[in-house]
Amino acid sequence: MAIVQLQGVVKEYPLGKLVVSALRGIDMTIERGEFTVIAGPSGSGKTTLLNLIGCVDVATRGTVLVDGQDTGRLSDADLTRLRLHKLGFIFQSFNLINVLDVHQNVEFPLLLSGTLTPGERDKRVRSLIDRVGLTEQLIQRPAELSGGQRQRVAIARALVTNPAIVLADEPTANLDSGTGASIIELMKELNRTEGTTFIFSTHDHAVMSHARRIVKIRDGAVESE
Amino acid sequence: MTLARLIVRIAVRSLIAHRVKSAFVGLILAVGTFLVAFFGALLSSIEVATESAITESIAGHLQIYDKDARDPLELFGGMGLGSQDVGEIPDFEAVREVAAAIDGVAAVLPMGVTNATIFGRNEIDTVLETLRESVRDGDAARLAAATARAKRIVESLATDSATLDAIGEAGEVEQMRTALSEATAPGFWDALDLADPGAAMSKLDWLDANIAPMANDGRLFYLRVVGTDLDLYQREFDRFYVVKGQPVPPGERGILISDRSYEEFVKNIVARQLDVLRRAVVERGESIAADPLLQDRVKRLTKQYRRVSFQLDPEGARVVADALRAHLGSTETDFDALLRAFLAVDDATIAARHALFYEVIAPRITLYEIPIGQEIPLRGFSKSGYIRAVPSRVWGTFETRGLEKASVEQGVNLVDLDTFRELYGKMGAAQLAELSDLKREVGVATVSRDDAEAALFGGGPAEPVEAAAAPTQAAKEVPLVLNAAVVLHDRQRVQELMGVLSERLEAANLGVQVVDWQEAAGVLGQLAFVVRLVLVISLAIAFGVSMIIVNNAMMMATLDRVPEIGTIRAVGGQRGIVVAIVVLETVLLALMAGLLGAGLAVLAIWKLGEVGIPAVMDALVFLFSGDRLYPVIDAQHVGFSMAVVLVVAVLSTLYPAVLAARVPPVVAMRGKD
Numbered sequence: 083m084a085i086v087q088l089q090g091v092v093k094e095y096p097l098g099k100l101v102v103s104a105l106r107g108i109d110m111t112i113e114r115g116e117f118t119v120i121a122g123p124s125g126s127g128k129t130t131l132l133n134l135i136g137c138v139d140v141a142t143r144g145t146v147l148v149d150g151q152d153t154g155r156l157s158d159a160d161l162t163r164l165r166l167h168k169l170g171f172i173f174q175s176f177n178l179i180n181v182l183d184v185h186q187n188v189e190f191p192l193l194l195s196g197t198l199t200p201g202e203r204d205k206r207v208r209s210l211i212d213r214v215g216l217t218e219q220l221i222q223r224p225a226e227l228s229g230g231q232r233q234r235v236a237i238a239r240a241l242v243t244n245p246a247i248v249l250a251d252e253p254t255a256n257l258d259s260g261t262g263a264s265i266i267e268l269m270k271e272l273n274r275t276e277g278t279t280f281i282f283s284t285h286d287h288a289v290m291s292h293a294r295r296i297v298k299i300r301d302g303a304v305e306s307e
Numbered sequence: 308m309t310l311a312r313l314i315v316r317i318a319v320r321s322l323i324a325h326r327v328k329s330a331f332v333g334l335i336l337a338v339g340t341f342l343v344a345f346f347g348a349l350l351s352s353i354e355v356a357t358e359s360a361i362t363e364s365i366a367g368h369l370q371i372y373d374k375d376a377r378d379p380l381e382l383f384g385g386m387g388l389g390s391q392d393v394g395e396i397p398d399f400e401a402v403r404e405v406a407a408a409i410d411g412v413a414a415v416l417p418m419g420v421t422n423a424t425i426f427g428r429n430e431i432d433t434v435l436e437t438l439r440e441s442v443r444d445g446d447a448a449r450l451a452a453a454t455a456r457a458k459r460i461v462e463s464l465a466t467d468s469a470t471l472d473a474i475g476e477a478g479e480v481e482q483m484r485t486a487l488s489e490a491t492a493p494g495f496w497d498a499l500d501l502a503d504p505g506a507a508m509s510k511l512d513w514l515d516a517n518i519a520p521m522a523n524d525g526r527l528f529y530l531r532v533v534g535t536d537l538d539l540y541q542r543e544f545d546r547f548y549v550v551k552g553q554p555v556p557p558g559e560r561g562i563l564i565s566d567r568s569y570e571e572f573v574k575n576i577v578a579r580q581l582d583v584l585r586r587a588v589v590e591r592g593e594s595i596a597a598d599p600l601l602q603d604r605v606k607r608l609t610k611q612y613r614r615v616s617f618q619l620d621p622e623g624a625r626v627v628a629d630a631l632r633a634h635l636g637s638t639e640t641d642f643d644a645l646l647r648a649f650l651a652v653d654d655a656t657i658a659a660r661h662a663l664f665y666e667v668i669a670p671r672i673t674l675y676e677i678p679i680g681q682e683i684p685l686r687g688f689s690k691s692g693y694i695r696a697v698p699s700r701v702w703g704t705f706e707t708r709g710l711e712k713a714s715v716e717q718g719v720n721l722v723d724l725d726t727f728r729e730l731y732g733k734m735g736a737a738q739l740a741e742l743s744d745l746k747r748e749v750g751v752a753t754v755s756r757d758d759a760e761a762a763l764f765g766g767g768p769a770e771p772v773e774a775a776a777a778p779t780q781a782a783k784e785v786p787l788v789l790n791a792a793v794v795l796h797d798r799q800r801v802q803e804l805m806g807v808l809s810e811r812l813e814a815a816n817l818g819v820q821v822v823d824w825q826e827a828a829g830v831l832g833q834l835a836f837v838v839r840l841v842l843v844i845s846l847a848i849a850f851g852v853s854m855i856i857v858n859n860a861m862m863m864a865t866l867d868r869v870p871e872i873g874t875i876r877a878v879g880g881q882r883g884i885v886v887a888i889v890v891l892e893t894v895l896l897a898l899m900a901g902l903l904g905a906g907l908a909v910l911a912i913w914k915l916g917e918v919g920i921p922a923v924m925d926a927l928v929f930l931f932s933g934d935r936l937y938p939v940i941d942a943q944h945v946g947f948s949m950a951v952v953l954v955v956a957v958l959s960t961l962y963p964a965v966l967a968a969r970v971p972p973v974v975a976m977r978g979k980d
């Protein structure tokens with residue numbers, strides 16, 4: 083069964099008296115375990131699309147099914163649970179919690195879900211921080227980190243709950259090619275071993291080359307697969 | 308649970324992370340708490356002071372009186388003219404029993420209020436003076452009150468016109484009668500308003516010229532007399548203290564005059580004028596040269612020299628003349644001219660001449676026209692218009708601590724219950740016996756009470772004569788009690804115990820009603836109420852303003868956090884959690900700031916409580932119940948102020964936080980919308 087399914091999804095932003103159509107009727111299906119890249123020029127609607135799949139925004143029209151559930155019909159509490167347990171989101175602007183240090187930011191979703199013991203939790207947090215190469219920065223605050231380091235914290239936080247779907251909005255944009263490649267490697271490994279579904283947006287051709295499937299969008303509509 | 312710890316951790320970290328902002332918002336919260344605690348404590352200190360000045364002077368906490376009274380009970384006098392009819396308590400002992408049985412009642416005192424007159428210094432002078440001041444100041448309320456007083460005096464002069472005959476020649480008396488009938492004619496007093504100050508002043512001049520002389524020589528003055536169980540009174544009312552003379556010994560009859568009345572009316576006018584001038588110039592820093600009213604006073608003083616010269620014997624006059632010549636450096640031989648020159652004081656000379664007056668002149672004249680220890684005729688008015696004189700010994704003067712300078716209080720005088728009954732116009736056992744003797748002698752079978760009383764002392768209220776005629780009844784003396792003061796142990800329980808007392812008295816069917824001190828105090832109670840209202844309103848405004856500031860600060864602070872709220876929501880935090888985090892932060896901040904603010908308020912009030920806040924105006928003396936207010940602050944003020952600031956801060960936080968938690972996380976993450 084498809085893990086993500088979009089039907090006639092339209093997203094409009096009111097802008098004063100005008101209405102900006104960011105997405106103009108998207109139909110799309112993503113299967114479990116897929117490694118998909120959404121490509122398109124700036125302003126084409128990549129972020130908007132990921133926000134809808136990631137349940138942090140709502141569509142103006144059309145249906146968005148995530149893990150078989152119609153997100154338009156879920157209560158706020160159910161949507162929040164879906165975000166916590168099924169989804170991991172790496173935002174384009176990272177959105178870390180400024181008052182928490184690296185370790186605490188990564189640990190945050192685990193504390194919210196409350197599924198692990200403190201020992202397990204600490205082990206998992208440290209292993210992920212290790213994977214993104216931030217062991218040295220464990221107790222630093224986001225303000226004390228570079229853009230690339232912040233991005234890596236965001237990646238670790240998205241992966242820490244071992245979600246079924248990971249959404250990443252240009253995850254390598256601020257990384258040097260070496261780090262970028264190792265992050266992609268990590269994701270591919272998770273994809274292989276855990277069957278995690280990955281949905282990326284990027285214009286990075288190096289990243290695209292790793293993808294099994296590339297969906298190109300332009301002006302809010304699917305251009306080609 | 309870990310989630311709870313997470314919430315606390317984020318809240319605490321966030322406070323620390325945003326040190327500067329937290330400190331700023333915290334400061335606003337602290338100031339808010341300080342203001343509420345400080346002014347709250349000040350307000351209730353004033354309230355307690357004002358209240359206790361009334362309850363501890365005469366009113367007690369509750370007053371009981373006749374249920375069917377024609378007029379409301381007004382212990383300190385009302386705005387109305389003439390004496391009030393508050394009925395009487397038929398069975399005081401039964402009332403006392405019911406009241407004393409209630410837990411929380413400290414004492415029950417029998418009382419009665421009436422008016423009496425004695426001869427003393429001219430009261431109309433003071434009233435005319437007050438009238439002039441209020442016309443000059445444009446003070447309508449004071450003018451109205453003084454007009455009522457003046458009117459009352461003139462009316463009683465008209466009623467009491469028998470004294471006129473003693474004053475002067477027939478022609479003069481005729482002139483006085485004409486003046487009196489003019490002054491009591493309808494509409495006469497209407498012209499005395501602020502609309503035309505010129506006309507009002509000339510009316511006052513007319514009164515000065517035509518009416519004042521009568522009272523001047525009659526020197527009739529009015530006493531508001533409270534009859535009570537003096538032993539119990541002197542014990543139960545803590546603020547009572549004797550100034551001159553001594554308390555009335557147990558079981559004795561007599562009167563204690565309010566020290567202010569004594570100073571104002573009974574003291575030699577020249578001494579009194581000098582006192583007033585000295586106080587104005589030396590204590591209050593006023594200037595005779597700059598104040599026409601004081602100049603006027605000096606002018607009058609120079610004309611009142613006879614009040615001194617008439618009292619000096621030749622030897623005294625010689626000593627005084629020598630002293631004055633030495634002091635003035637004068638060679639004047641005419642004593643009156645010398646005295647006039649001496650009394651023409653100015654800013655530079657008042658202090659020294661005041662001192663000299665008390666050193667040389669005062670010991671040689673009668674400083675007080677009614678000396679302490681002397682028996683004077685107190686004259687009471689019955690409703691039928693007759694006057695009866697009750698000889699009464701003046702034991703001393705007294706004051707009520709805290710009300711010494713309160714210009715609103717007219718000065719209440721204390722007499723024993725027997726004297727009161729006679730003043731009021733009810734006969735005691737002795738008189739009743741005398742009356743029945745008289746009746747036997749005269750051989751009248753039935754005599755109306757009015758006639759009988761007129762025969763005895765010249766008047767009395769109409770009552771069935773049967774009671775008076777029964778000699779067996781005369782044996783057991785039932786005191787006349789018009790009202791009863793109930794003193795409680797705890798001022799907080801006034802309303803509660805008023806309900807209980809009311810119910811029990813009702814159940815016992817004693818025909819009485821209960822009012823609280825505020826109602827019973829009449830004008831004074833109303834004044835206390837108005838003042839409290841003004842204070843409460845101004846406090847409410849200050850309170851409202853500081854709460855709006857707190858509200859704004861918290862709103863702004865929370866709006867800054869909206870992106871963070873969006874992030875927590877985006878990674879899976881439920882609405883409740885984000886709201887809890889933000890609110891907890893506010894609670895922690897408000898508690899710390901509140902402790903600081905309330906702590907400072909405690910310190911400030913504590914310091915003021917040591918030093919005292921000076922009453923810079925006369926009205927404040929009454930409010931503060933003394934020259935200085937020594938405010939106190941208690942846990943209630945601290946708790947209240949902290950709770951109020953906490954609630955306002957939390958509500959102001961809750962609103963934007965809940966709104967932020969309602970929008971989709973991306974919207975919140977983008978920030979302000």
Ligand SMILES: Nc1ncnc2c1ncn2[C@@H]1O[C@H](COP(=O)(O)OP(=O)(O)OP(=O)(O)O)[C@@H](O)[C@H]1O
Nearest residue numbers: 095097102103104123124125126127128129130131
């Ligand atoms: N909050 C918003 N209000 C109004 N218009 C918006 C808003 N967010 C996005 N848009 C518009 O929607 C369209 C799609 O934007 P989106 O951010 O999805 O593009 P993108 O493909 O992610 O671009 P980029 O590669 O620059 O990140 C753009 O035209 C953008 O201007």
Ligand SMILES: [Mg+2]
Nearest residue numbers: 128129174251
């Ligand atoms: Mg984008």
